[in-house]
Amino acid sequence: METKIRKTAKPSIYFSVKQKHTIIKDYLSSGLPKQKIWEKYTGDKKEKGKLLKFMRQLGYIEGDIVKKPVSFFMDLPTTNKPQVAPVRNETSHKTNQLEQELKDSRLREQAYLVMIQIAERDLKIDIRKKSFTK
Structure with missing residues (x-):
């Protein structure tokens, strides 16, 4: 043993x-x-x-540690907290951000359309659905 x-x-x-x-x-x-x-x-x-x-x-350093929340978990819904009306700066910032996202998505759409046209023309691949098909 x-x-x-x-x-x-x-x-x-x-x-x-x-x-x-x-x-x-x-x-x-x-x-x-x-x-x-x-x-x-x-x-x-x-x-x-x-x-x-x-x-x-012993008080040489403040004891309160500010810990960052874990970002990959979903936030729990807040209850019993009154909704505060957003400030104008926040809304204008949000609208600017949304406008920028819209511009980016339109550019992305244009890029995809050009890629499809090049693929159909050069590679002779049918990508778009034809109007006479079901």
Whole structure:
């Protein structure tokens, strides 16, 4: 029978508030990277965001993180929010955008028509439906 060797987990390290302050002050004053400071105080090479967490906890950095919403999920419909009338600038911007899209689609249509004409003329391929067919 084979015996499997289990890796033992490292014990978690607890820092008092005073120790956290000294670590953060050392980091801010020394100019060394967080990993070097963490290795100096714990012996571990990977810091894994603990210093940033300490800085947020103790007020060195504001704790509110603005996370971007995931863009590939659909937004949930909003309820109980009154509809606000759009501002003129928004509507004019939207109409300008729609007009530009209309111009682009007309140009695309022209390009397709030219491509069809060239294909029918040069390659002798019938692409358009003839009027006498059903």
